[in-house]
Amino acid sequence: MKQIMLFLAGVSLLLLxxxxxxxxxxxxxxxxxxxFDQAPQGKVKTTIVIRNMPSGDRKNPSNEVHSVIGNTARQTRDLLDSNISEKLETYKVRALLFGKEVAKKGIYPHLDVFYRDPRASxxxxxxxxxxxxSQVFYLRRVGDTLIAEHVDEVLESEEDAGILPKTNVQSIxxxxxEPGQDFLIPLLRKTESEEVAAVGTALFHGQKWTGEFNRKESVLYLMLTNEIEKKAQLTIKIHPQHGENPTSYITIDMLKPRLKREVKISPSGGVDVIFSGTVYAKVVEFPENNLTDSDRLEQINHELSRALTLEVKNMLDKMQQANxxxxxxxxxxxxxxxxxxxxxxxEKDYAKVRFHPRIKVKILETGITY
Amino acid sequence: MKIADNTITQGQFMFFILQTQIGVGVLSLPHQVQSSAKGAGWISVIIAGLASQLIILFLWALNKRFPSSTIYEFLTQLFGKFTGTILGLAYVSYAIFTSADILVLFSDIVSRWILPATPRWVVILIVIVTCMYMAVENLRNIARFLVATSILIPVFLALAIYSMMVNMNVDYIFPLTEAGWLDIIKGSQKALFSMVGFELILLAYPLVEGNSGGKLKAISLANLLVTLLYSFLTFTCLVIFSPREIEVIPEPLLYMLKSFTFNVIERIDLIFLSIWSVSVFTTFISYIFMGMMGLGQYFHKGNHKKAAWWAGIICFVLAVWAGQPEKIRLYDKIFSIGSFIMIMVVPLLLLGWSYLFKVKGETST
Incomplete structure (x- = not known):
């Protein structure tokens, strides 16, 4: 009996x-x-980057880019699969890009397959x-980095710098x-010099692109949501009276800013949102160069606070316009x-929300000079 | 007596019940309670824990009247040989059906998440064959195994805490009583069925060392831990997924882990599935053991090993038959009604009967 069992166990090990x-x-x-890009007649154009694994005779990794037009994301993948030897697998997807036209039409239909497939990342x-x-992927490689990894790295470094929000397929x-909640997605652009630049963030309402932020505005947004993990850099024009001159500007590092948000409903039924708090900062560039005495520093703090609050206000207006x-x-x-x-x-009442940013800036450090 | 080398300590008893309670339901629990209790799902789980504590008290009171008999033995004492055997067989069917239901749910999740191409019957067969090795042992050996595998429970917890720290939004659970208390209670009804397992006290009670108070403490502690763990896991899922999202995700706990990456491990959900499988196996072992003990008692002169073959085969057939979603739902329904009757209604009636006709087992062995 024991021997039979052992034999069966052995056989099943081979088979199972x-x-x-x-x-x-x-x-x-x-x-x-x-x-994903919009194709004529409501179709979708899917472009994929495939990584060829380095094997014996081929030392350097290389990639292939393919495009195909079809009705849905899944169908285009199957079409691509039939063009390509071996099986396409999505569990290592590093970057997922939407073209402007698709983003304006709605992104959920193309994401569904990623949520549904247990293997998708x-x-x-x-x-x-x-x-x-697709134009971004047809760059194939930037410098020594393959394009998909490059895009991923660009996004990652901007996230770390506190410029772009951390977004992945699951987080959005x-x-x-959920109603009553929208999101921002990093916005990339292919530059003249054949590179990929993170130019800011795209504002979404529901599943559609409705506006965009530049880099500075997206830093300010991240400041309001307390998402800046370490620090974020900001260049602010504090002396407009100097005209277009380097001396009009100051550049600060905001050191892990944390603000308080209060949402109040006024008796008349309006919504007031107050952002308050102190942002501690380090001066990294001040071309005017005059921070020696504490009165002057106090004045700069004051001017900075006013300028920053104004910028935040403008950013919030833009966001409300995009609904x-x-x-x-x-x-x-x-x-x-x-x-x-x-x-x-x-849909209508969001535009009526009144935002009141009350942000103070306090300079803690000025670098190794005053 | 034969029982002597088969007893378990109270600590082992605690883990035995704990591992039986934690089972296949944990993955879908947050989705299930959320569908009726909304953001108060975790409160539903706590209510369910209180309810199961109440049931435990009744079961314990029943067992206390027959301190040296298992359920199969005292049913005969209560009702005589014929009726007692029929009721006993009802408990056997309940245990075997529950084992089969566990396999159905397990193979369903496994085939959707990791093994889409593997035939379901293979998954089911593998579970039965491996678990039978454990189930033919006596209670002491099984309890030791369950204690050993309890190391995996902190892993559950650690992964949940980690996910929660990365990404949470407490706003999602508010407004707390959005669903209304009636629906919160309804949610707890669903949660209760993923927390059953404490009915194993009916079988294990006479084999646990120590006095009855200690036994109650052990099983209550197990129930407390399960309630806290489940409630915490539910809470985690509720603050990570928005209400609309959790409605479309049947296994939120896995889905949550799927989106995280450590440096070395890309897909934590797959690792977690393997850990969770062990929890499912332990539950399966406990139930099939309960069924086999009954079969052994009635057909094999107390030797439950001999029942292994046909208990396994019945289980296999029952589990393989329920392949489609409608049948899974049917099984689910049968299980909820069955366990409601077998662990709540019948024990209460038995308790009443035993008081009414003053039937009691001998106080000590």
Missing amino acids: PGCWDQSSLRDARLIYGVA LNSRIAVVDGEA CSLLL CDALSIGRHLAAFHPEFWKKQDW
């Missing part, structure tokens, strides 16, 4: 491991980047391209589906003032 579901790396073609970075997304899903509730004011109202929220028509 990964019979049906093996998917070996050898037979797979890994997609590293996916881009939910942590790939996501970005919108000002123009055709919650925001996409993008990326600060989740609507969701906050739904959570803490449910009765009030039920009476709101957020």
